[in-house]
Amino acid sequence: QQQVKQSPQSLIVQKGGISIINCAYENTAFDYFPWYQQFPGKGPALLIAIRPDVSEKKEGRFTISFNKSAKQFSLHIMDSQPGDSATYFCAASTGQAGTALIFGKGTTLSVSS
Amino acid sequence: GAGVSQSPSNKVTEKGKDVELRCDPISGHTALYWYRQRLGQGLEFLIYFQGNSAPDKSGLPSDRFSAERTGESVSTLTIQRTQQEDSAVYLCASSLAGGPGGELFFGEGSRLTVL
Numbered sequence: 723q724q725q726v727k728q729s730p731q732s733l734i735v736q737k738g739g740i741s742i743i744n745c746a747y748e749n750t751a752f753d754y755f756p757w758y759q760q761f762p763g764k765g766p767a768l769l770i771a772i773r774p775d776v777s778e779k780k781e782g783r784f785t786i787s788f789n790k791s792a793k794q795f796s797l798h799i800m801d802s803q804p805g806d807s808a809t810y811f812c813a814a815s816t817g818q819a820g821t822a823l824i825f826g827k828g829t830t831l832s833v834s835s
Numbered sequence: 836g837a838g839v840s841q842s843p844s845n846k847v848t849e850k851g852k853d854v855e856l857r858c859d860p861i862s863g864h865t866a867l868y869w870y871r872q873r874l875g876q877g878l879e880f881l882i883y884f885q886g887n888s889a890p891d892k893s894g895l896p897s898d899r900f901s902a903e904r905t906g907e908s909v910s911t912l913t914i915q916r917t918q919q920e921d922s923a924v925y926l927c928a929s930s931l932a933g934g935p936g937g938e939l940f941f942g943e944g945s946r947l948t949v950l
Binding site: 728744756758763765767771807810813820821822823824825826827828 | 868869878879880883891895938939940942
């Protein structure tokens with residue numbers, strides 16, 4: 723069964739600290755792994771994404787680390803800011819056209835100032 | 836408007852009533868998705884439309900749920916004989932092309948409360 727497991731469910735980080743959110747998947751056919759960010763009352767928005775041909779992708783303060791053999795990937799937020807406080811969802815999909823993204827259950831991040 | 840538009844933004848209904856939720860995707864986006872987000876939960880896939888292909892209905896939780904899309908335009912999600920467990924935010928998303936690697940653009944959702 724296609725599934726993406728995300729942890730932790732919630733996270734509190736001090737301003738300037740590093741936030742780390744982890745995801746694990748089961749389906750080895752998954753080949754696209756995005757992270758979405760959702761603020762209260764808004765729809766999720768794409769933050770950063772990675773494909774399994776690379777082990778790391780960095781965009782500004784956000785980095786995805788990917789471990790294909792362990793079937794795990796993680797989001798690192800460096801120098802976390804109060805404005806980063808949101809819910810973060812990892813997701814995955816296969817290479818088959820017409821397949822929907824499967825999302826994790828989300829991590830609520832609170833960055834204290 | 837430039838984004839995905841959903842209506843109504845909030846809907847309160849009585850148990851047993853039917854509800855319709857509407858989604859206007861971004862113009863030119865061929866793929867359209869419906870997800871359900873229960874309080875404190877992740878995004879649960881419901882249904883996916885891609886152009887004129889048969890929709891992927893594998894995520895619909897019961898036969899009380901159905902959705903339609905006319906061409907590459909508006910979609911309607913219908914829930915018949917609503918139950919309290921149907922209370923959730925229903926999110927619609929569209930993308931330029933279906934399949935892997937396509938960024939999903941989400942609307943702000945329709946919050947359904949079943950009393």
